[in-house]
Amino acid sequence: MSHELDLDEDLKLLLTQLKRLHYKLREHTKKKYKRINPFAEDLFDWKEKGAFWGGKNVTVYDSTTISGDVTIGDHTWIGPFCSIDGSGGLKIGRYCSISAGTQILTHDTVKFSLSGGKCEYEYAPVTIGDCCFLGIHSIILKGVKLGKHCLVGANSLVNRSFGDYSIIAGVPAKKIGEVRVEKDDVELIYFNRSDSNKSSR
């Protein structure tokens, strides 16, 4: 009995309408795009969000947070579940893919927590060059500078800087190969062609 949901008429109506709206938007998205989105991703527009922050043809999912001093280059795609933290200053280049769950941090609270709140937060800027692909759940820590055309493997933890055309992967990330960009093609050249180096994305 105490587990009954007890709503007044106004809230019953709102809940009913939110569900009806969800079902209508979901139906539309499924018919048009053959997908089901989280409710909020159906309500709002990814490119509108990118434009609101600033940047031409930039995509940012609703579930992603952007904060602080962040500039994002044109045509960059930022997926769901990301934290794009510019509290210490962050520049992201053009044509980047920031895959789902990527966390780019320009601060940390490591010493703050470990000291029970006595130490301060720490900050350092991050730069991501043009045409970088950051794999799913990759983590970029404060102070990192990535060159252009870098490929960061999924699940990597990047805690130091790498130059242009690097393929990096691992925890912590190491350089495992090089990207070669030809006229209209891209070649991924791994230093060691053993199985374990195919892990880069």
Place this chain on the structure above:
Amino acid sequence: MSHELDLDEDLKLLLTQLKRLHYKLREHTKKKYKRINPFAEDLFDWKEKGAFWGGKNVTVYDSTTISGDVTIGDHTWIGPFCSIDGSGGLKIGRYCSISAGTQILTHDTVKFSLSGGKCEYEYAPVTIGDCCFLGIHSIILKGVKLGKHCLVGANSLVNRSFGDYSIIAGVPAKKIGEVRVEKDDVELIYFNRSDSNKSSR
């Protein structure tokens, strides 16, 4: 002063009602299930979402996206923060657990990004057999075929195929053991019983 939130009467009312609805639903969920959900997970029903996509007794959290050609077997559970991408074709078996944050991809934009938009997206189908357990944040890349009764360790990156009853883990994932399914029990047999091989989930 410029930081004051400035809402007209309609929006004030809507915000108030959304909060009241949230608090009521949250109270109900806490009393009934001893949990607090994200707002959207309280609004909608996980099994209704699974049924809408197609599949009997399938659970899909609101925050998870399903897209493209995806079939999901009966009794499969798909948690929050997942991307279930069937743009290249995806079949998921029965009784699977797809843990929180799992990303199953049948396409990638690696060369598209690295080339600054000159190369095309790439696609390949994925199959997940019946009774597979995909650990938290596991990533399944395009072209992978997993057999039945496989156990994929948390944080794994799976970039090649594995047969039935495999225990796999790591970045990239390797086979580290075998699943033995008895009448009413399951035994996990690791190839090397050292500490590092207990990592599988």
Place this chain on the structure above:
Amino acid sequence: MSHELDLDEDLKLLLTQLKRLHYKLREHTKKKYKRINPFAEDLFDWKEKGAFWGGKNVTVYDSTTISGDVTIGDHTWIGPFCSIDGSGGLKIGRYCSISAGTQILTHDTVKFSLSGGKCEYEYAPVTIGDCCFLGIHSIILKGVKLGKHCLVGANSLVNRSFGDYSIIAGVPAKKIGEVRVEKDDVELIYFNRSDSNKSSR
């Protein structure tokens, strides 16, 4: 034609108002905090959510789920995209940072899934001491006990217990150093100062 979104007047109005509310809240958040949040994070208050569950000055993001028997110490911060599962019993200390995407589990469905639903769920309690920093996407499995002032590296999988002042990282996590807390400072002492051991956060 069949791809047109077809809403009645009530739903058109609701959708319009949700968008207007989103834009207003977003504008306010951007001006005041220089950030853009997911819609739901703008609607509700992180500290109100923490207080609702119980705990003084506790932060819990909307996208995070808390369930079961969970106690959370004062001043603890729990970011977005986390699962804080106390179905098997969970205690989290004071002044902890639980970074984005952290999953703390006191149950698993490994054998349930692998057996096609024949085996039961399994449970074991977890304890996290005071002043612990859990890095992004870290995973704490059932049965783990972490001491005070521990630092858990990003992307780690913790499947066994560690004492006070441990620095741990990896899949599965191993002890790679020690935290030294001085009067107002914290020193991180790694066992091996090679590059690979700087991975701890």
